[in-house]
Structure formats: C-alpha cells, structure tokens
Amino acid sequence: MASIELDQVSKIYANGAYGVRDVDLKIEDGEFVIFLGPSGCGKSTTLRMIAGLESISSGDLRIGGRSVNNVAPRDRNVAVVFQSYALYPHMSVWHNMAFGLKMRGVGLAEIDSKVANAAELLGLKHLLQRKPGALSGGQRQRVALGRAIVREPEAFLLDEPLSNLDAQLRAEMRLELVKLHRRLGRTIVHVTHDQVEAMTMGDRICIMKEGRMIQSGRPLDVYANPADTFVARFLATPPMNLIPAELDHEGEKLVVRIDSETKITVPDKHYLPYVQKAGGPITAGIRAEDIYEAQLRPEWQRITVKVVAVEALGAENILIGQLGRDKPIEIQARLGRHVFAPVDSMIDLYVDAEPMHLFDSETGKAVARPPLPVGR
Structure with a gap:
C-alpha cells in the first residue's frame, strides 16, 4: 500500500490555460478517495498525473513518500482502470488478465495462480476462456479490474469505470468495488461525476471545479456542511434549494425574509x-x-x-413549487409517496430550519457556523 501526496500540483497547457491548479491533497494508505465534479473540472487530468500519463507543470507528486514527477508510469506501481475497459478483443479473459504479467517476464505458474485468485475474487472463473465480445458490460469491467489486481499494485486509479453501465449494473458494481476495497485494503482513487457513486463508495470526497479542489471530507460531512453553493447544489439529487432573501432582525430573532409574506426564523443556536x-x-x-x-x-x-409539478418516483414524490409572490422562485421538496397535489394549487409545507445554510449572496461561500454532526 502507499500514500499519495499532491503538493501544489498544477497542469498548464501550451495556450496557458490551467487544466489543474494548485491541488494540495494527501491520500492515506488504503484510503478510498473519490474525485467528483462536472465534465472538464480537472478530475481525470489529476488522476492521469498520478498515473504518469500526464506531465506535471508545477508542484510535487509523491507516492509512498517518493517523488515521482519524473518517474515513468510503469515504475510507479499503480494500476489504471479506464472507462472504456481497454480489453484486447482477440484475447480470452485469461489472456487479457495475464498480458501485463507476461510482459514483465513473470513465470507461467505464478501468472496462472494470480489470474485464478483474481478470477475467484471477481466471480470470473467460469468466463476465463471467453473473449470480451461474449461478455456483458459488467463482466468486462470486472475483467479490467482483474487485470489490474493481478499486478498487485500499491494503488488503483479508476477513471469513471462505471459510466458505460446501465443503472442496475452500476448499482451492483458500486457494491462490488466497495467489497473489493475491503478485501484488498489498497489505496483507491476513483473519478466520477455521479453523486450517488461519491456518496456511497468513498471514505472521502474531493470536489473539483474549474481545475481547483473546492472541498474535501467524508461524504456525509461534505453533504451536511457544503463550503459553497456549488458544492451544495452538486452533491445532491434534487439539488439544494438556493433562495435569494434578506437576513433581518425581528425582535430578538433573526429571520430569513424571502418576500413580504414569507419568512423563516433562524434557530437560536445559529444566531451568533x-x-x-x-x-x-x-x-x-x-x-x-x-x-x-x-x-x-x-x-x-x-x-x-x-x-x-409532482414527480412520482414510487418510494417518494418530488414536488416542484413556486415559493413567494413578489418574485417567485422554484423549490423542490422530497415528500412521501402518497403526497399529491394538483398543478397550480396552493399547498402548505413545513421547513426544518436547523440544517438550513446561509451563503454570501456575492461570493457563494457558506457563512461559517459550527458544522452539523453526522454519522458514518
């Protein structure tokens, strides 16, 4: 196992544009870390710099305490699993998993043992003689993981490995990856734009935007205590409702005044x-x-x-409604599955204001307050 440290790491392209800017991050031995963000935010570029597939413009990258800025990818002892699987279509599953070991000159008996162990771990023993064209998407992804496992790397780097799978297979593979991490105990860095993957799989989420690391922390901590409006809206489905308002005194209380008829009183614990x-x-x-x-x-x-509108999802209903009369704003509420209301009707809802966040209306940064406690 190995820690991975990024010290002010940046990637600058020939035209002067930043792909990644001043990333500071330490990934501990055996940690499962998620890079989360929208397309083009720099998460895959950061992963490729760790793998050695992308050069570093500035900063220092260390794996296991050793600087690897100028170390070739094959000498970093990390394994990359790509979104496209990158399997050889003319080779069987066995040969796909064994190929890297053959190129390193590993003996046949050792190769056979490692492939068999990985196949057992991933449920591929009955598929070893098949070719990729005869496999499902989930099976191909397991073969790609198996090819990485047999190398026994210090870290696994996964670049959106589940994005080509349908919803059911993604859910199954999420669980398989979590189980795999527990069994192997190796460091895993997983790139995704899927909030569900980020919330359910990682020990830690690192949220990126425009090449920068915006916030890092345990999934539920980041969810409960977003650093700004970008994180607040990105890490949830439906996204957090962001409501323009005025913060006023009303007697000894603070109120969030949305319009002349709508206000929410700030809990006393958040007054100061x-x-x-x-x-x-x-x-x-x-x-x-x-x-x-x-x-x-x-x-x-x-x-x-x-x-x-009301979106019926089976287990719950998402109600979309207009709040306020002066300048109505749309908000969404996650309600029980039996709650329906006709379009254009008025309905009373009830807000738990304790977890409500206030953000600076100009910068979007969260107004500092004691973090909400969460379990994990």
Missing part, C-alpha cells in the same frame, strides 16, 4: 454565527429532504407554495 450578515442580502440553502408535508415537530416552520 449568522448575525454578522443581518441587514443585507443572503442566499438561504434548504435541502429538499428538509421540507415536509406535515408539521411533525413544533419548531418546523410553515411555507406556502404554488404547485408546478
């Missing part, structure tokens, strides 16, 4: 962190799952919305 922003514009962040169809707790606060 938020009072600095009183008297000016603010962006209130409320997650869809913190809005309810009934007032089950006395501190939950009523809001009234005009129904735009």
